[in-house]
Amino acid sequence: MDELDLIRDRADTIGFAPAEHLTPARERLLAAARGERPHRSRRLFWAAGASIGLAAAITAVVALAPADRVGIGAGVAHADPVKVLTEAASSALKEPAKPPRPDQFLYVKTEYAIPPNREVWLSVDGTRDSLIGNSKEGGCRNGKAPMYGTNDPRAEGTLEDCVPESVYRTDLPTTADAMLAYLYGKEADRDGRATYIGKAVYTLAYEQVLQPASYAALFEAAAKVPGLTALDHVTDGAGRPGVGIRFPVPPGSSPKAQPIVLVFDATTYQFLGTEDSAVMVKTYVDEVGRRP
Numbered sequence: 001m002d003e004l005d006l007i008r009d010r011a012d013t014i015g016f017a018p019a020e021h022l023t024p025a026r027e028r029l030l031a032a033a034r035g036e037r038p039h040r041s042r043r044l045f046w047a048a049g050a051s052i053g054l055a056a057a058i059t060a061v062v063a064l065a066p067a068d069r070v071g072i073g074a075g076v077a078h079a080d081p082v083k084v085l086t087e088a089a090s091s092a093l094k095e096p097a098k099p100p101r102p103d104q105f106l107y108v109k110t111e112y113a114i115p116p117n118r119e120v121w122l123s124v125d126g127t128r129d130s131l132i133g134n135s136k137e138g139g140c141r142n143g144k145a146p147m148y149g150t151n152d153p154r155a156e157g158t159l160e161d162c163v164p165e166s167v168y169r170t171d172l173p174t175t176a177d178a179m180l181a182y183l184y185g186k187e188a189d190r191d192g193r194a195t196y197i198g199k200a201v202y203t204l205a206y207e208q209v210l211q212p213a214s215y216a217a218l219f220e221a222a223a224k225v226p227g228l229t230a231l232d233h234v235t236d237g238a239g240r241p242g243v244g245i246r247f248p249v250p251p252g253s254s255p256k257a258q259p260i261v262l263v264f265d266a267t268t269y270q271f272l273g274t275e276d277s278a279v280m281v282k283t284y285v286d287e288v289g290r291r292p
Helices: 003-014 019-034 039-064 081-094 176-184 194-206 212-222
Strands: 105-112 118-123 130-132 135-137 144-146 159-161 229-235 241-246 261-264 271-274 277-285
Touching: 081 212, 081 229, 081 241, 176 194, 176 212, 194 212, 194 261, 194 271, 229 261
Parallel strands: none
Antiparallel strands: 105 118, 105 277, 118 130, 130 135, 144 159, 229 241, 241 261, 261 271, 271 277
């Protein structure tokens, strides 16, 4: 085992220190490194305890330095992204199907790394008024939906044409290939649309409800997207640890373009959210404004 292998081994064991611990810890390490030691002691240290010292030094480096400074990548996981998404699909299949009543509401509470957080009450069949935060969204009844929150008070409550949209999706494919075709739609440039697929997967897994077979197909379809990367030591928007699946940005994107990273529980592979958001509660309630 060479030094780089030893670094990787120690990194897997102890992980990385949080950012707020790095500066004082580095200062202590550098202060110790500057301390005077007798030459004889230094020679004895390397002669008698080189292996132990190397392991300790590696532990300090791994714990204190950013990942990209010790040559093991920015948190790149040893797990294969296809395996992670396949396990997520298997986990989804084990979830019991819970068809809601048409008159119920889907309640979703989301926490963000940067507040404010979000609560929504979405009409299951799309015919009743929903609530997104403090904003009402008109339900579609008999082809008409009332308008709320308009800039023109005279338009408040007026009706506009609509088609009811259900958050309980029974119309989605249940196989990976069919789901992938659904996600891509008419997009021909598949190599450049990985970010689009990542966002589409997030949208379906977030504030909508799929049947277990469709959830499984969703993650299996995502596993077929080229260029995915599995990331260790990531957290969702609420700080929960997990494994991340990063969807690459399209070729030629701005250097500032941020890839979407979906976060899954590292043990159960349940979908948690993204690095910026966390789905904390997702269930049905009987009334707008009611919390479970």
